[in-house]
Structure formats: structure tokens, C-alpha cells
Amino acid sequence: MLLSQAIKQTFEGYMTLDSEIKKDFELCGIAPLESANETQISYIDQDKYSHKLADSRAGAVLLRKELLDCVPPHIQPLVVDNPHLAFALLSHLFARKGFSACENPSIDPLANIAPNVHLGKNVRIGARTILMPGVVIGDNVEIGEHCKIYPNVVIYRDTIIGNRVNIHAGCVIGCDGFGYAHTNDGRHIKIEHNGIVVIEDDVELGANNTIDRAVFGQTLIKKGVKIDNLVQIGHNCVVGEHSILVSQVGLAGSTTTGRNVVMGGQAGTGGHIHIGDFVQVAGRGAVGKNLPPHTKWGGHPLMELDEWMKFFVSLRRMVKKQNPK
Structure with a gap:
């Protein structure tokens, strides 16, 4: 056109x-x-x-x-x-269709495909990979060797998954990100997300994770990442090698992390934030700014972890003085 x-x-x-x-x-x-x-x-x-x-x-x-x-x-x-x-x-x-009838799949003879699995067009499945009942695979998805895809996982079109990746039940990989533009009269116009998700080798995703596809380009989960249950990763995020995200972590769109980042339960980020290598964020930490490498943080508003712990102790002492009983 x-x-x-x-x-x-x-x-x-x-x-x-x-x-x-x-x-x-x-x-x-x-x-x-x-x-x-x-x-x-x-x-x-x-x-x-x-x-x-x-x-x-x-x-x-x-x-x-x-x-x-x-x-x-x-x-x-x-x-x-x-x-x-x-x-x-x-x-x-x-915008492209995500799920078609099975057509021209490339499935290694050593792969194990359970009954009631849906495969889209041009799907490729590697050796010794297991797809369990209820898995839905969109068009042009590639899954490497020695992977385990547990029941009722949905993997949208064009997703690329490496080797030795475990994806637990109920995960949704490659759904649209949460992006809208707004008209002067208050209507919300959806932004079609035409990018992809890439998951590298040796990644494990807990149950009911959601990883959004990129607007364009890719959302990337690098090798060795371990993610707990109920984690949300927004569009165009990059999670660095060997990072750990604990349950209910939320990464807003275009968040990037270095390697070996650890985020405690219910920690979250604003959009377009970068977290440096080997950073630790305590549970419920609210990350609203870039964090330098090899540092520890906690609280809301976010403080360096030692400062936050001292602040919390001081706050408890203050409350006890006002309410001695």
C-alpha cells in the first residue's frame, strides 16, 4: 500500500x-x-x-x-x-494473525507431543522437547531441544525459544503489550505490537508468567534466567543473564537489566529503567530510576538497602514512643 x-x-x-x-x-x-x-x-x-x-x-x-x-x-x-x-x-x-491451523510443522522424531496440543503454521520443535496437554503454539514459533512446556501454556506467533527451557503451566508468552494512544475525546486506540519474544537457553519460567511481545524488535529473556510464578514482563524488556525474579515482580515496558540481577517478591519498575549488573532489589521495592551495578536497594520510595533498613527501624521506634502500649 x-x-x-x-x-x-x-x-x-x-x-x-x-x-x-x-x-x-x-x-x-x-x-x-x-x-x-x-x-x-x-x-x-x-x-x-x-x-x-x-x-x-x-x-x-x-x-x-x-x-x-x-x-x-x-x-x-x-x-x-x-x-x-x-x-x-x-x-x-x-498486525498479523497469530494462530492458524497446523501446517508444515518441523518436529524432531525424538520430540514428545501430547494429545490436545495445537500447532500453528511453520512450527519447529527440537529433539527431546516435551509439549504437554493443552499447549497452544502460534505460527512460526521455534522451540529448541530438551525443553519442557507444561500444560495450558500459550506461545504466540514468531516466538523463539532456546534449548533446555522449562515453561510451567499457564504461562502466556508473546501476548500484546499494554499500549494505547489516546484521542482528544478520551478514546483509547490500541497499538498493535508487531515484535517478538526471544527466550535464550537454560531459562525456567514459573507458573502463570506473562511475557509481552515487543512493539517492534524483541522482548528478550537472556540465558540462565530463573523466574518464579506470577511475574509480568512488559513489552521490549530485556532481562539479563542469570537474573532471578521472584513471585509477583512486574517490569514495565522497556525495562532492561544487567546480569545476575535479583528482584524480591512484588518488586516493580517504571518504564524505560535500567538496572545494572548484580543489583539486588528487596521485596516490594519500587524502582523509579536507573540503578548502578553492584548495589542493593529497598523500599518505596526506593533507598539503598542499608539506609532503608535504618529508616524502617527508626520509624518503628517512633511509633512505639507515640504508642507505648
Whole structure:
């Protein structure tokens, strides 16, 4: 579909384009500025990302009028009042089906597939991998060797899973992230998540985990990660090698961690946070800023762990003095 046709089809009833399309082209997808090519469209919703325009190869970019002077000559500027909403509308053109009837599976003869397993198109299953009853596998999923996929796990399309990975009952891998743009009259427009999930070797996921697919690119669980039950990992997160996430941890979108990070039960992060190597976050710790390597943290608001423990002891003493009985 031509860029002009895509805009007309998706913007109608929501917004107008405030610039002329001088160079129309066949639109093949949407992508971040740093990875987009000449057939793709990107967007900027915050001024702090404008420096990325200079090196981008995107065919067109959605942006506000104030940033028009930052656009290099080879990129088609598309001026709109709300670039985030425009991006959400265009994302619907590239949404793909996730679950088809079984077609052309590549299953190693040594794999063990239980009854009542659904396999989508172009699924690949490695040697000695076990799929237990009720597992649902979407299109183009790859699962390596010596994996155990327990009952009622759902793995959405295009997910890549390495070797020796255990995924316990009830996990959902590759579902859409929680992302919406908002109209002036308060409607919520879904952002289609067209990225994937990658799980590397020797990972174990406890029961009822959810790992969201990326908006574009990938959500990545690196090798050796161990995750307890009931953990939520948002879109475009990266969990570093050999990290441990205890039950009910929640990582907001685009959180990244270094290696060997440990997060206690019910700890959580805000979006776009980085946690350095070998960091420990105590249970219920609320991470709202980047954390340097080899440090320990706790509390809400977050403090270095020693400081938080002293604060908690002082608080208890204060309460006892006010209520001696």
C-alpha cells in the first residue's frame, strides 16, 4: 500500500495530516528511527529523540511541527498534532494473525507431543522437547531441544525459544503489550505490537508468567534466567543473564537489566529503567530510576538497602514512643 493510501485509510475520523506528501512510496512497515529503512515509517513523540533523525534511513517520520527543522532531506516529514496516536493508527495495517491451523510443522522424531496440543503454521520443535496437554503454539514459533512446556501454556506467533527451557503451566508468552494512544475525546486506540519474544537457553519460567511481545524488535529473556510464578514482563524488556525474579515482580515496558540481577517478591519498575549488573532489589521495592551495578536497594520510595533498613527501624521506634502500649 502507498504511504498516501495508508494515511488516508487510517487517519480518517481521527486526525489530519498537516503537511504535503512530496514523495510517495510503497509502505512496508513501521520501525524505530535507528532501524527503519527507506520503505518504513517511524515517529518522534518527544523532543529528546530528535537527534536520532540525522542517522535514520526511514522513508518517512511522524512528528510535530516544532521538530520540522530537524528532519534531513532524505526523510519525508509527516506533520501531525499527535504522532503517538498516528503511529497507533498505522500499526493496525501491519498486525498479523497469530494462530492458524497446523501446517508444515518441523518436529524432531525424538520430540514428545501430547494429545490436545495445537500447532500453528511453520512450527519447529527440537529433539527431546516435551509439549504437554493443552499447549497452544502460534505460527512460526521455534522451540529448541530438551525443553519442557507444561500444560495450558500459550506461545504466540514468531516466538523463539532456546534449548533446555522449562515453561510451567499457564504461562502466556508473546501476548500484546499494554499500549494505547489516546484521542482528544478520551478514546483509547490500541497499538498493535508487531515484535517478538526471544527466550535464550537454560531459562525456567514459573507458573502463570506473562511475557509481552515487543512493539517492534524483541522482548528478550537472556540465558540462565530463573523466574518464579506470577511475574509480568512488559513489552521490549530485556532481562539479563542469570537474573532471578521472584513471585509477583512486574517490569514495565522497556525495562532492561544487567546480569545476575535479583528482584524480591512484588518488586516493580517504571518504564524505560535500567538496572545494572548484580543489583539486588528487596521485596516490594519500587524502582523509579536507573540503578548502578553492584548495589542493593529497598523500599518505596526506593533507598539503598542499608539506609532503608535504618529508616524502617527508626520509624518503628517512633511509633512505639507515640504508642507505648
